Amino acid sequence: MRNVTLILDDGSRFSGKSFGYEKPVAGEVVFNTAMTGYPESLTDPSYAGQLMTLTYPLVGNYGVPPFTVGPNGLAVLMESERIHAEAIIVSDYSEEYSHWNAKESLADWLKREQVPGITGIDTRELTKVLREHGVMMGKIVFDDDPDNQPEARYEGINYVDKVSCKEVIRYNEGADKKKVVLVDCGVKTNIIRCLLKRGVEVIRVPWNYDFTGMEYDGLFISNGPGDPDTCDEAVQNIRKAMALSDKPIFGICMGNQLLSKAGGATIYKLKYGHRSHNQPVRMVGTERCFITSQNHGYAVDNNTLGNDWEPLFINMNDGSNEGIRHKFKPWFSAQFHPEAASGPTDTEFLFDEFVKLL
Numbered sequence: 001m002r003n004v005t006l007i008l009d010d011g012s013r014f015s016g017k018s019f020g021y022e023k024p025v026a027g028e029v030v031f032n033t034a035m036t037g038y039p040e041s042l043t044d045p046s047y048a049g050q051l052m053t054l055t056y057p058l059v060g061n062y063g064v065p066p067f068t069v070g071p072n073g074l075a076v077l078m079e080s081e082r083i084h085a086e087a088i089i090v091s092d093y094s095e096e097y098s099h100w101n102a103k104e105s106l107a108d109w110l111k112r113e114q115v116p117g118i119t120g121i122d123t124r125e126l127t128k129v130l131r132e133h134g135v136m137m138g139k140i141v142f143d144d145d146p147d148n149q150p151e152a153r154y155e156g157i158n159y160v161d162k163v164s165c166k167e168v169i170r171y172n173e174g175a176d177k178k179k180v181v182l183v184d185c186g187v188k189t190n191i192i193r194c195l196l197k198r199g200v201e202v203i204r205v206p207w208n209y210d211f212t213g214m215e216y217d218g219l220f221i222s223n224g225p226g227d228p229d230t231c232d233e234a235v236q237n238i239r240k241a242m243a244l245s246d247k248p249i250f251g252i253c254m255g256n257q258l259l260s261k262a263g264g265a266t267i268y269k270l271k272y273g274h275r276s277h278n279q280p281v282r283m284v285g286t287e288r289c290f291i292t293s294q295n296h297g298y299a300v301d302n303n304t305l306g307n308d309w310e311p312l313f314i315n316m317n318d319g320s321n322e323g324i325r326h327k328f329k330p331w332f333s334a335q336f337h338p339e340a341a342s343g344p345t346d347t348e349f350l351f352d353e354f355v356k357l358l
């Protein structure tokens, strides 16, 4: 195993060994405290441009499931067609794996997809550094080679454009079906599965596609990577749709941020984001708390929501916004992931609420 060094922007260095593809990379270093779900997280397009640190120490022990495609041409077990994270950083990579549904090892998968993996890093110490300082850019360097050190930028890059579909794709077409336009900012497959399971037709459109002239019953805005301030074209289309009709709107994660922006709110960057399977959120106006799966680095500023909007969920750890709703119209969104995959499914009822409104 080759020696690798993770060098953070503040100069901190962490030494480990390579177990994935051998290629120097750079990106925003983020941490996820979930205990399981590396196949889903790695294929979540929202991780584009990021080096994913896992705090749970043992990784790889259940291998990787096969990549199979279902009846709608959608990945059955993964969240997209490929790995989107730039690299994975773990404490103790397990060479042996065992699971009834495992097809290959995490190392083989990473090598095939040309994504670096490093092991032997004290990921809890690394996480403490990130929590103190805030997320930082970092690079993974092989054999400490000073001539082969990539530079990276994350802020201001439109990653959504890199991962969104390039043309309109229709799923479950039918004249008698309710039609949902899905603005694809880097949609996780389980969001599409959750919609299809409820019998609707899904019309997946590129992130900046002007869908407002299409025939549809409801609008869905997906999750996606990077800075929501780079997605102004999507915000303009959502605004146009809101001005044209009162059709239901539901957004998830980036979708919450873009809907909020369309409603006039502003977004800020969290110090180190929320990435885990146990983020508690309270539904505003109730004492109901839900445990949610999350992956985001930006948040909606509650104080900038216009008069017609109100927070729908609030994070119980730090008080940040976890969703919004319009006071009079059927428009709402969640900053967390009701589709889970992976993570708790407590809030999947939000899909039922949306489909009921159509």
Ligand SMILES: NC(=O)CC[C@H](N)C(=O)O
Residues within 6 Å of the ligand: 046, 222, 223, 224, 225, 226, 227, 228, 252, 253, 254, 255, 295, 296, 297, 298, 299
């Ligand atoms: N999962 C997402 O949609 C993330 C949204 C946005 N890229 C953020 O980091 O906050």
